[in-house]
Amino acid sequence: MKTKIKAIALALALALGMGVTALGVVAGEVKSLRPAAADAPDAPPAIYKVMEGSKHERAYRQQPPLVPHTTDKYEIDLKVNQCLRCHEWPYSDQEKAPKISDLHYIDRNGVRQDVVNGNRYFCKQCHVPQVDAKPLVDNKFQAATTNTNIR
Ligand code: HEC
Ligand code: HEC
Incomplete structure (x- = not known):
């Protein structure tokens, strides 16, 4: 009985593993934007x-x-x-x-x-x-101040 469960578990693990690699997502490579582990509390935001x-x-x-x-x-x-x-x-x-x-x-x-x-x-x-807050993530945002109608 135990070996049967083990066999099923192994088959499942293999199937899942293949599915995931087929999608090109390998668990180890997924990187969160958060520096700490997902269950760790966030650092409080800076007060400006x-x-x-x-x-x-x-x-x-x-x-x-x-x-x-x-x-x-x-x-x-x-x-x-x-x-x-x-x-x-x-x-x-x-x-x-x-x-x-x-x-x-x-x-x-x-x-x-x-x-x-x-x-x-x-x-x-x-x-x-x-x-004067620092951006949370680096970005290339630019103000939309170009007005081509005014000369
Ligand atoms: C005691 C009066 C007072 C209260 C209460 C007050 N304001 Fe003001 N607010 C002002 C004055 C006066 C200015 C103009 C200041 C300046 O231009 O330097 C202003 C400016 C602003 C502006 C800028 C408007 C613009 O055209 O740039 C915004 C937005 C604003 N207030 C939102 C709020 C909000 C939201 C609250 C409530 C949380 C609030 N105010 C409460 C007096 C007040
Ligand atoms: C859903 C978003 C939103 C909410 C909620 C909101 N506003 Fe505004 N407010 C804006 C936008 C967008 C503008 C600029 C465009 C415009 O004039 O409506 C503005 C403009 C203003 C201005 C400048 C007006 C001017 O002529 O320069 C003041 C002052 C202001 N809001 C105060 C307030 C106050 C006080 C409250 C709460 C009672 C409030 N706003 C709620 C979006 C919002």
């Missing part, structure tokens, strides 16, 4: 200081602008959204803060509403404070 008083340029037209001030004290939940206290009209005029653009008031059917739509309620989903 928010760059206040300056403004990062947008890298492409549709980019949500980065936030030029700290945001950790501003509560956003179902009842309160402190970002709106400065960025929603008419407070934006009183606080001299940039007014949220009209696109934030359009619902998913394309209808303009009078209150910030739910799909733009959680501001930090799109607007993150600006920091």
